Amino acid sequence: MRLPRRLFCTALLGLAAGFNAASALAADPQAGAQYVVLPVPQPTDTGKKVEVIEFFAYYCPHCYAFEPALEAWVKKQGDNIVFKRVHVPRDASVLPQQRLFYTLDAMGLLSQYHQKVFDAMHQQHLRLSSDEQVFDWVAQNGIDRAKFIDTYRSFGIQAKLRRASAMMEAYGVDRWPLVVIDGRFITSPSHAGAGAPEGTTEAQQQQTALQAMDFLVTKAKADKR
Template identity: 60%
Template sequence: MRFLKKVLLAAALCGAAAGAFASPAEPKNGVEYETLATAQPTEAGKKIEVTEFFAYYCPHCNALEPQLAAWVKKQGDNIVFKRVHVSRDPSVAPQQRLFFTLQAMGLLDQLHAKVFHAMHVEHNRLNTDEAVFDFVARQGVDRQKFIDTYRSMGISGRIRHADSMMQGYNVTFWPMIAIDGRYITSPSQADQASQSAKNEEQLNAQALTVMDVLVAKAKAEKK
């Protein structure tokens, strides 16, 4: 009898251990992510378009950036990744215009992380045009060329398009991630079911796991 009890106890412990290491439950629509009522147009063709709605001043966007960058690298050619700097009010408008100017000049890969570092580590708010011009000049960018692009109609058009995308995707908070023009999720949303995250890094990791599932789902639906 004692031997049987020991066997049953061992089996129970093994079962508990297996449950502890089981793969997480499939994320639920309306909980960890949402499906847009109206799908938004994408430009990625057969690939999956992933769009981050973010802002340079946002501390949560800053915290997500390293993990998101690693996730994008891991996805490789599986996705087409885009960023959209959101609008808010005139006090942060220079940061938004900075982003789209760097994008237009092909400097985003080079300076994107440096903008986050300037704002959240060096506490340079970049909240005036002159502060932005001084920052980019220190990075070795041609100041006048940058200013001409920054003040161009092309950048104003990109900002209007960003505003239109915010409306289409119903972006009211950030960071928010859109998958293939149909699904949206975020770090806070990805934890709604389990509420197991202890810190922001874990919240972000959960969001990236949900994004993995949504990319796979969108890819299967394209076939």
């Protein structure tokens, strides 16, 4: 069927406007939309490099979905950034997962086992909601059970748990995954999804968030010069 000329032109204009809006969104994320400026900037200790912190939880399906894209983004950034993770607290069932994260980190095993923990929970459907479940899992995955338990129950890990709670409050973390850049800017796939057209997929929201992160790292680097 052939559209009337006026309708055809209107449709073309609508497509062009949508394309231009999408291009502008990718090139110039907006404060209050794709990212938020923290009312009180938090101190960083990364010198000329830009600090990037992800707040996440192992049980969170959106964190699991975001992980591959985030990991690729971190690798792409290279020496531009110092990347850190904070496992958020919630309740008693999440505490063993939080302790698992910080124990792996303290033992220098996080890079080797981080994705495996995610897969255990979201593919194998392990709950990892008790200390014994965590201990059994680490032993089955080749980690020295006794050494792990010693670290897991140490004062150092307890201090990291307290620090995570304090950081969550200081940054006003109300959702996850959530990314803080340079102690000043917050973004996330859910921020990117706010106001997005109906039907926008989670993967598209993730890409918009990553574009905002590119923009904010560039901005933060320029400010450090």
